[in-house]
Amino acid sequence: MPELPEVEVVRRGAATFAAGRTIATAEVHHPRAVRRHVAGGADLAARLAGVTITGAERRGKFLWLALSADGEPAAEALLVHLGMSGQLLVQPPTAPAEKHLRVRLAFADSGPDLRFVDQRTFGGLSVEPLVAGHGGRQVPQSVAHIALDPLEAGFDADAFGAALRRRRTGVKRALLDQTLISGIGNIYADEALWRAKLHFARPTETLRAAEVERVLAGAVEVMSAALEAGGTSFDSLYVNVNGESGYFDRSLHVYGREGLECARCGSAIRRDAFMNRSSFSCPRCQPRPRRAHW
DNA sequence: ATGAGGACCTGCTCGC
């Protein structure tokens, strides 16, 4: 699912339904879903059996469940990448297997399962040691290189601005780089740029401090608002742990709105092919810079 | 060392 607000919706659900519960068994239904777990699916299942989930955490679009064995503080975590189409669902053990069920966690209390369902299999699960990540926080090993997200305590806006302006690329590419700032994807990058009145191909090295502040504020505002609304979803692929969709798509200003009126100036929203995907922007509010960095 | 491009998947919609 996912960008930061949608992953946070899932994290909250996972915390509510899974924290404090002990895993009985893990069934791996598709090898690709555990490809990041280097030791393989059987090892992942063995590591999960009998351990207790102590909490659900998130950085950017990465979600993990802290695992404790024998009452010890968590030293490992079950990392969950939702990828493009991953879902974490709470389901009764008796519910039939979903078409794209990849991994099923059953609990010792015989209560609801936690199921990882993923149509496109870009997402996946892995059990990893917790290590020191950016900002001194304990994170799963493969999250160590991911930058803090802008809704996270300790996010340093000044350091982000300086790093952004050291880049030699377009501002949208930079916003999508999870090692610079995490949690922003294609929807919220476009929305943040619209709010900041910046074109996606604007070279990062030409950004002024005030423009950096605007785009960061735009990202924080749009993602916070989306979170309030339960996340953005256009279809049943993006849902919370109970299978329910958020309704923030009604509040989007540019994403998916080609040809519709800009809420600020009334111009027709345009769509450009960019980075093998689409970028939506207002031709009048976000004019193309003389020097563009696609 | 950075930055850009392609690879990795399934399924849906559109046009012919």
Add this chain to the structure above:
DNA sequence: TGCGAGCAGGTCCTCA
């Protein structure tokens, strides 16, 4: 009705 093309909210690896 069938079929290919194009598209979808992400990340990673490789190559320049």
